[in-house]
Amino acid sequence: MDEIFDExxxxxxxxxxxPASMKSNQNIVKREDGKYYLTEYSLKCYAIDFSCKWVALLxxxxxxxxxxxxxxxxxxxxxxxxxGAGVGAALGAxxxxxxxxxxxxxxAIKTDAQLGEHNAVANKPGVHMICxxxxxQITYVPNVKSEFHALVLFAGNTLMTGLEGFMYxxxxxxxxxxxxxxxxxxxxFGVNYLKTVSVAxxxxxxxxxxxxxxxxxxNSSTEGFHAEEVFTDAGKSFGFAEMAAYHAVTERDPQSIAxxxxxxxxxxxxxxxxxxxxxDVKAQGNAAVDSWKNAxxxxxxELIKAKxxxxxxxxxxxxxxxxxxxxxxxxxxxxxxxxxxxxxxxxEGWVEPFGTKVKYLSAAEKxxxxxxxxxxxxxxxxGNLYDTKNAGTAHSGKGKSIFVMDENGRIYASKxxxxxxxxxxxLGGGKPVAGAGEIVVDNGKVTEISNRSGHYQPxxxxxxxxxxxxxxxxxxxxxxxxxxx
Numbered sequence: 156m157d158e159i160f161d162e163x164x165x166x167x168x169x170x171x172x173x174p175a176s177m178k179s180n181q182n183i184v185k186r187e188d189g190k191y192y193l194t195e196y197s198l199k200c201y202a203i204d205f206s207c208k209w210v211a212l213l214x215x216x217x218x219x220x221x222x223x224x225x226x227x228x229x230x231x232x233x234x235x236x237x238x239g240a241g242v243g244a245a246l247g248a249x250x251x252x253x254x255x256x257x258x259x260x261x262x263a264i265k266t267d268a269q270l271g272e273h274n275a276v277a278n279k280p281g282v283h284m285i286c287x288x289x290x291x292q293i294t295y296v297p298n299v300k301s302e303f304h305a306l307v308l309f310a311g312n313t314l315m316t317g318l319e320g321f322m323y324x325x326x327x328x329x330x331x332x333x334x335x336x337x338x339x340x341x342x343x344f345g346v347n348y349l350k351t352v353s354v355a356x357x358x359x360x361x362x363x364x365x366x367x368x369x370x371x372x373x374n375s376s377t378e379g380f381h382a383e384e385v386f387t388d389a390g391k392s393f394g395f396a397e398m399a400a401y402h403a404v405t406e407r408d409p410q411s412i413a414x415x416x417x418x419x420x421x422x423x424x425x426x427x428x429x430x431x432x433x434x435d436v437k438a439q440g441n442a443a444v445d446s447w448k449n450a451x452x453x454x455x456x457e458l459i460k461a462k463x464x465x466x467x468x469x470x471x472x473x474x475x476x477x478x479x480x481x482x483x484x485x486x487x488x489x490x491x492x493x494x495x496x497x498x499x500x501x502x503e504g505w506v507e508p509f510g511t512k513v514k515y516l517s518a519a520e521k522x523x524x525x526x527x528x529x530x531x532x533x534x535x536x537x538g539n540l541y542d543t544k545n546a547g548t549a550h551s552g553k554g555k556s557i558f559v560m561d562e563n564g565r566i567y568a569s570k571x572x573x574x575x576x577x578x579x580x581x582l583g584g585g586k587p588v589a590g591a592g593e594i595v596v597d598n599g600k601v602t603e604i605s606n607r608s609g610h611y612q613p614x615x616x617x618x619x620x621x622x623x624x625x626x627x628x629x630x631x632x633x634x635x636x637x638x639x640x
Contacts, residue, residue: 157279158278159193163300165305166294172206172211174304180196192270192275194270195273207250210243210244212240232324236321243316258287262282262285264276297375297378311366326412342433343421346436353443399411455537456522460522488616490612499580521567522536526558526567540598542596548572551593556568556570557569557572562587562588590606592608592621601632605618606638
């Protein structure tokens with residue numbers, strides 16, 4: 156037997172923005188939850204009606220066009236389009252309310268089930284109601300079960316309508332540019348498309364994809380989560396530009412063509428100007444590549460931090476004494492910072508005449524500077540063989556890195572050494588260290604170590620501690636040259 160609709164069921168209109176539930180209009184056959192069954196004369200909606208999308212789109216286009224005519228930047232044009240869509244959606248809900256009920260006709264009538272004097276309406280395959288105002292087709296959406304869900308869809312659909320109005324306005328501008336300024340059109344197109352493949356662009360695509368999947372789930376004609384349906388629509392929304400190109404070529408789809416024209420119509424240069432030829436396209440391409448490179452470095456640094464945190468936790472577990480609880484235990488003897496350098500991180504003391512401050516690295520900031528040992532070779536935090544050929548120190552010039560070793564044997568090195576700004580104390584965070592000086596590494600092989608550090612002025616014992624740590628990590632120390640003051 157077909158399911159008879161009641162006031163708890165939600166429907167969506169092909170030309171609407173919001174799912175809505177219908178009023179019974181007669182108090183016959185009340186359900187346990189207080190809802191009544193629907194009949195062929197149940198044509199009015201509860202709460203906010205479907206809201207006419209075409210009214211919202213018209214207002215979005217008008218608002219965006221006015222903003223463009225006033226020479227507003229693209230961002231302001233987009234904002235105007237969204238506000239216009241919001242106003243149009245509110246007006247559309249009022250116009251599409253009880254006044255539109257006279258234009259609706261149920262087509263899913265169940266003639267063998269009467270409620271009072273009228274036939275019931277039931278869930279049959281296909282369209283359930285028709286609105287003759289804009290030839291809208293109204294169907295049942297079983298996955299929408301609350302007004303909150305309906306309002307979320309209403310808000311999202313209104314936002315998307317604003318974006319659509321924005322697109323049509325710039326599509327009109329793009330069409331004109333394609334005829335009069337084709338080179339500038341294609342420059343805008345190239346820059347705008349490249350923006351969509353940057354890290355920020357992929358974040359935006361992800362939002363579109365998530366919304367596409369959510370809409371597919373919400374508007375499904377069958378109850379439940381259908382993975383293929385949801386992920387297909389999510390993928391299409393994620394690849395909106397590529398899908399538009401495909402449909403524009405294969406189907407000559409007007410909306411897809413408009414989207415492509417808008418990419419060429421939206422100013423892509425600086426200060427809301429049109430892109431300046433191939434130079435801007437190339438610059439945006441490099442920016443897109445850099446954005447992914449920077450994102451990759453951030454991820455790598457976060458992984459390094461996580462690795463170091465796990466290592467610290469392991470060291471604390473190793474240093475745990477029975478009955479006393481876990482505590483930090485120094486493996487090596489340390490040397491404190493010399494008094495002459497106290498306050499340098501605040502710009503006080505010896506750096507005051509320079510007007511600079513010495514940077515003290517936090518534990519997280521030190522992570523990229525840490526050196527590790529892999530197969531007897533020194534590698535950096537990213538796992539690459541460490542080499543000091545392009546390094547340099549204030550003491551000895553090129554070919555050496557400054558380094559420190561903390562009390563637990565962690566070694567940090569920097570290929571740069573800036574007087575008054577970055578020193579051994581930077582790597583040590585101003586804390587006592589178990590080793591400090593300069594190190595020479597040739598493609599992962601340590602060839603020389605010294606204790607040259609004015610900030611810590613360590614003695615020769617520190618060299619022995621550093622060598623001891625390297626040896627414990629299976630580094631061949633036989634041919635390492637030892638230098639000192």
